Amino acid sequence: MPPLVGQLLAQDLDRDDDAIWYMIAVVFAVVVLFVLLIIVAVFANYFRLWIQSVLTRANISIFDLVGMTFRKVNKDVIVKSKIMAVQAGIDDDQGVTSKALEAHYLAGGNVPLVIRSLIAANKAKIIRLSFREATAIDLAGRNILEAVQTSVYPKVIDCPGRGQYLEAIAQNGIQLKVRARVTVRANLQRLIGGAGEETIIARVGEGIVSAIGKQADHMHVLENPDFISKEVLDRQLDSNTAFEIVSIDIADIDVGENVGARLRADQAEADTRVARARAEGRRAQAVASEQEQYARIEESRAKLVEAEAEVPKAMAEAFTTGRLGIFDYYKMRNVQADTNMRQAIAGTGMTAQTKS
8 A cells, every 4th residue: 555545544534533522512411401491490599599598697608508309398488488578587597497398388277377477476566476376376277377476465345246245134024235345355375275256255145134134223224334344244255265255345225125025915815725725715614503503493393293292192101091181182282372471472572662
């Protein structure tokens, strides 16, 4: 082989090797660029939140953000809630850590609502509310923010509802219709397991009815309605409830019907009906007794007729046996005639005396 041809072949081989290495370099560069793009795309999703966390000193690293994704936690909610707490002066020393927020989120709690309630309680400076208590109340199904707001700004409850009246009766029988307004403040320590507004309304209504029922005259209630509030408040009706009763104010009192008079009238009507029934029973008994006496009279008359029928037989037998003579018989008839005459004269005199 001539030397020139060998040189040309060697040059061609070198060019092929360079092309191969060039292609390998290009592929490697493309792969590296693709990987970098993937990394940038992945971290770009967390970069904004991480920058916010760093600038606000929320102490949430980018690895924490990645972990939230794998734990299926909404990182936007956690980061914004943590930033909100830190800006309000609530830090990790009070238990508000990113892990605690994640745990509450995974338990089904409302993290932003809890943080807002803690901020409201911290700003008010009259309410003691820890993060643990707030999360427990939230998981119990209560609106923790509304409870904090009710603690700061008391709530007014109508007893009973609007447009309705409590009906109570004094001892003199006069009905009074009362409407009250109960001012309550939420008790955060009894919010879990404590009774709600319905219990407060029921207890206050019971106390008002009992207080009015103790009064002998309804005018005492109309003159001093504040005694109802005092007596009801002394009963401590807010025990075992989620509220603390601040005041009970009587908004309106109306006089209703005279229930006592109506009840007495109904009782009198019932007594009249009973008396009529008893009198009717006695009358029926008297009529029955009268009919019984009539029956006895008729029976006696029958016996008299029967006895009179025996008289002729006895006289005939006496004539037959000779125990009664004819003169004796006429003598007896004269006596009878004389007796009948005397009775007729006596009856005529009684009749004339009665007419006069």
